[in-house]
Amino acid sequence: MNVIVLGAGIAGLSTAWSLVKAGHNVSIVEQGPIPNPLAASGDHHRIIRRAYRAGTGYGQLISEAYDAWDELWADLGENHLDPRGFLCVSREPGDEAEEYREGLEEGNFSFELLDPAAAVERWPFLEPGTFRYAYFSTEGGALHCKKIAVGLAKWLRAHDANVYENSKVVEVDADAGRIVLESGETMQADRVVVAAGAWVLKLFPELGGELKTFRTALAYVEPPTDLKAVWEVAPVILDVGGVTDGYMIPITRGAGMKFGSGLHKVPTSDADWNRQPVPGEGEVIRNLFSPPIARITEYKVTEVVTCAYTFTADEKFLAYEKGKCLVVSACSGHGYKFGASVGRRVAKAIGDGDIAGLKRWLRAEMI
Secondary structure, eight states: OEEEEEOOSHHHHHHHHHHHHTTOEEEEEOSSOSSOTTSTTOSSEEEEESOOOTTSSHHHHHHHHHHHHHHHHHHHTSOOEEOOOEEEEEOSTTOHHHHHHHHHHHTTOOOEEEOHHHHHHHOTTBOTTSOSEEEEESSEEEEEHHHHHHHHHHHHHHTTOEEEOSOOEEEEETTTTEEEETTSOEEEOSEEEEOOGGGHHHHOGGGGGTOEEEEEEEEEEEOOGGGHHHHHTOOEEEEOSTTOOEEEEOOBTTBOEEEEEGGGOEEESOTTTTOSOOTTHHHHHHHTTTTTBTTGGGSEEEEEEEEEEEEOTTOOOEEEEETTEEEEEOOTTOOGGGHHHHHHHHHHHHHHOOHHHHHHHHTTOOO
């Protein structure tokens, strides 16, 4: 079968990888370079973790995600996961960190619960007296996005896939299985998979009732000199508690330390809107992390990266079929960790036609 994959973020690249392995003829088309620095998966790194709220099903799906990543590492000949575990800090009853703990308990997944004194002793960047408890799990770490994208693009080219960079798609004829490029050229296939991330609404505006686009930014920082060694071996921090919805990725494999917060995202109707950082934006993001991070103003902001995401109302993944076209939106702020497994599942559905099963899996309803 001839298949066009539109979008070379992690979902698109992984889908192309899986389709090639299944014997299909594959072309992947990306509007920018690979990796695209504007894409949600074009940043240095993203978190993988077991913790999810109780009842969502995604915590159980992490086992399949790890299996898919292992298959990918074997094909690439290099492992781009830093498995340093994750830490959560709860500051208020019922905050997101506590909800994640309840999800781990529901799934009988192991973790280590620490009182504040023990947590501060182990991780002295935490501020005493600002949180209720912390907990640590070994089932998590940092996935290095740029290295994964480079490796996948190289693998696809080596396995006779057509990889088109800087080729913006402006129209999709779903019934005909045809795409139109900004240059006026057209491409046609038996099936088209659209994994366009936050740009999907430009091609399928009818999904605007289900997908909402948000613009956010991430701050890279340099920690205080006396804490650098601690951060170099620290786990990723999935949630700092309270209402911050904040996560932190420490220094890992040459990539800098990063702060991100759900409080900082703003709705937009255009994934290209305001993609240049705003002066002072990095410091605003950084300051959201005090408490529970001590001495926050000593963390020097070195870079700010903007991102655009699509979210569903329930923060689950989405698939939409129209004619010969299958749209996959595996984002909602937590999609990267499932990238390799999403690609395998989409390729399977293209092969066997079980789109209904794919939709159930994407919503974690097959557990």
